Amino acid sequence: MRNEKPDSIHHILGLTNKDISTTKKDALGNTRKPEKKYKDWGVFGLGYCPGASCIVSTYRFKNNTLKFVDRFKKICVHEIGHNLGLKHCLNESCVMRDAAESIKTIDLVELNLCDACRLKIK
Numbered sequence: 117m118r119n120e121k122p123d124s125i126h127h128i129l130g131l132t133n134k135d136i137s138t139t140k141k142d143a144l145g146n147t148r149k150p151e152k153k154y155k156d157w158g159v160f161g162l163g164y165c166p167g168a169s170c171i172v173s174t175y176r177f178k179n180n181t182l183k184f185v186d187r188f189k190k191i192c193v194h195e196i197g198h199n200l201g202l203k204h205c206l207n208e209s210c211v212m213r214d215a216a217e218s219i220k221t222i223d224l225v226e227l228n229l230c231d232a233c234r235l236k237i238k
Contacts, residue, residue, distance in 0.1 A: 127199050129192060130171035138162060160215060160222070161191045163198030170195035177219050187222050197229065200237045205230060 139147055140154040148154040160177065163170030172195055177187045190211055197212050205212035210230035215221045229237075 126168065127196060128169045129196060130169065131174075132171060133174050135175040136162060136171060136173045160187075160219070161195040163195035165198040165203060166201035167199050170199050177222075183223060186227070187219070190222050190225060190227055193227060197233065197237075202229075202233050202236060205233050207232065 135158055137156045137158045140157040142148050158176060159173070161170060161172040172188070172191050174184070174188060177184065177191075180187075193211050202212050204214040207213065207230040208224070209226045209228075210233055211225050211227055212229060212233050213221060213225050
């Protein structure tokens with residue numbers, strides 16, 4: 117029998133064109149108010165922080181073909197950033213900035229980590 121090497125996959129990025137959602141919670145772990153709005157909250161992506169997997173959905177931004185690839189790359193990098201332990205960043209140009217309930221936020225960030233986020237993952 118051959119000597120098998122351990123699996124070398126450390127992170128998995130799932131991709132879908134279906135809608136995905138989560139329940140948006142406050143600092144105490146309760147569903148944000150108004151509950152009707154935040155109980156089934158549609159998102160661009162979800163990633164464990166830290167973790168080994170994340171998912172990105174093109175469902176909420178596929179209608180704009182001019183910005184599709186740029187948005188797709190930024191959201192993928194953002195979710196992998198969560199897998200690497202990065203939380204949302206306050207730097208307005210950092211790809212780890214929270215989308216703040218708007219696709220426009222994603223259009224405004226760069227496809228780069230700020231210096232502070234880059235240092236956190238070395």
